[in-house]
Amino acid sequence: xxxxxRASFDMPRxxxxxxxxxxxxxxxxxxxAGVAGARRKARPWELRPADFxxxxxxxxxxxxxxxxxxxxxxxxxxxxSYGVATAxxxxxxxxxxxxxxxxxxxxxxxxxxxxxxxxTGAEVVAVDAADLRGATAAVxxxxxxxxxxxxxxxxxxxxxxxxxxxxxGARCREVGAALVLDLTQxxxxxxxxxxxxxxxxxxxxxxxxxxxxxxxxxxxxAPERRDGRPLEENWLNHAGSEDFxxxxxxxxxxxxxxxRFDMGERAQFATMPAGIASLEQLLAWGVAEIExxxxxxxxxxGARxxxxxxxxxxxxxxxxxxxSLALPPGAPPDLLARLAAEGVHISQRGAALRITxxxxxxxxxxxxxxxxxGAAL
Ligand SMILES: Cc1ncc(COP(=O)(O)O)c(C=O)c1O
Numbered sequence: 001x002x003x004x005x006r007a008s009f010d011m012p013r014x015x016x017x018x019x020x021x022x023x024x025x026x027x028x029x030x031x032x033a034g035v036a037g038a039r040r041k042a043r044p045w046e047l048r049p050a051d052f053x054x055x056x057x058x059x060x061x062x063x064x065x066x067x068x069x070x071x072x073x074x075x076x077x078x079x080x081s082y083g084v085a086t087a088x089x090x091x092x093x094x095x096x097x098x099x100x101x102x103x104x105x106x107x108x109x110x111x112x113x114x115x116x117x118x119x120t121g122a123e124v125v126a127v128d129a130a131d132l133r134g135a136t137a138a139v140x141x142x143x144x145x146x147x148x149x150x151x152x153x154x155x156x157x158x159x160x161x162x163x164x165x166x167x168x169g170a171r172c173r174e175v176g177a178a179l180v181l182d183l184t185q186x187x188x189x190x191x192x193x194x195x196x197x198x199x200x201x202x203x204x205x206x207x208x209x210x211x212x213x214x215x216x217x218x219x220x221x222a223p224e225r226r227d228g229r230p231l232e233e234n235w236l237n238h239a240g241s242e243d244f245x246x247x248x249x250x251x252x253x254x255x256x257x258x259x260r261f262d263m264g265e266r267a268q269f270a271t272m273p274a275g276i277a278s279l280e281q282l283l284a285w286g287v288a289e290i291e292x293x294x295x296x297x298x299x300x301x302g303a304r305x306x307x308x309x310x311x312x313x314x315x316x317x318x319x320x321x322x323x324s325l326a327l328p329p330g331a332p333p334d335l336l337a338r339l340a341a342e343g344v345h346i347s348q349r350g351a352a353l354r355i356t357x358x359x360x361x362x363x364x365x366x367x368x369x370x371x372x373x374g375a376a377l
Contacts, residue, residue: 085231
């Protein structure tokens with residue numbers, strides 16, 4: 001169990017922020033790294049060609065360690081949607097073929113598939129994961145020889161419903177489907193072993209559980225996919241870009257590994273150092289230790305919620321960092337605003353409250369949450 005890390009964050013005592021699934025706060029170290037990075041842009045004469053490459057390589061290898069993957073397979077992207085669009089560019093759909101998603105899945109892993117399906121006469125199907133007990137079984141049942149792509153998360157962003165991705169990956173290989181994952185709601189908070197799951201593509205935006213900046217993300221690409229088509233051709237992702245004097249000796253070959261899938265202007269001088277500091281912080285804590293600590297935090301909050309009559313939903317089949325509480329009938333429509341007025345920040349998804357703590361949360365936050373819920377309900 002990791003003790004409270006509140007001192008590593010710029011978080012006033014009167015704020016109980018239990019909404020990491022909405023937006024993770026930057027640790028202080030990441031803010032400092034980002035500010036120092038932004039200052040470099042004020043002195044461009046000090047930038048060297050190597051500065052366009054070195055930090056992105058560091059970021060690749062740090063993210064690879066978070067998901068137990070090889071750094072050569074990591075591309076730098078600006079958003080989850082960019083990673084999914086890259087995947088969609090590299091799989092073939094046809095009439096009668098299917099893309100399997102979850103019902104109410106986050107749009108970033110849906111819209112590219114809807115567009116590609118409309119272009120090709122394929123179909124996007126949405127599996128109902130409402131009954132968390134059956135989410136993995138329902139997905140496994142939907143995966144058959146018609147499936148071209150399984151486009152899925154590890155946990156559903158609304159309820160935290162958890163999928164067994166190793167079992168789903170094995171089934172995808174059996175039926176010849178590509179596995180395309182959006183891990184924005186789990187990478188950094190849950191142990192994710194790509195050697196066991198073997199996704200074709202897996203993306204994570206950095207701004208939630210990776211505690212990173214906005215407009216940065218990572219796309220993992222499987223070894224057999226690393227000769228695919230990038231979403232865009234940019235000068236940095238082409239071979240030879242290290243030599244600034246020869247950029248117009250155009251070359252059609254790309255940088256090695258998954259670097260060909262990097263976004264344009266990937267060397268973000270403020271964002272990238274902040275992202276690196278966040279990843280270093282997560283690795284210093286340890287992903288398995290973070291997972292165990294967040295599981296204990298959500299369990300403790302769930303137990304106290306039960307004591308005031310708010311039942312956790314399907315507690316045993318959710319991501320360990322998610323807590324979903326059924327709203328009682330008659331809950332005020334402005335409940336979230338009332339809580340926010342007391343300094344308590346959580347989300348509501350449908351008829352449930354979504355509570356997603358991190359290491360900065362402590363007992364005083366939970367007391368504040370319980371007090372505010374008790375007063376408002
Ligand atoms: C599951 C999931 N994926 C992705 C995102 C963000 O997507 P993008 O990076 O495409 O803006 C969110 C934000 O809520 C999310 O919950």
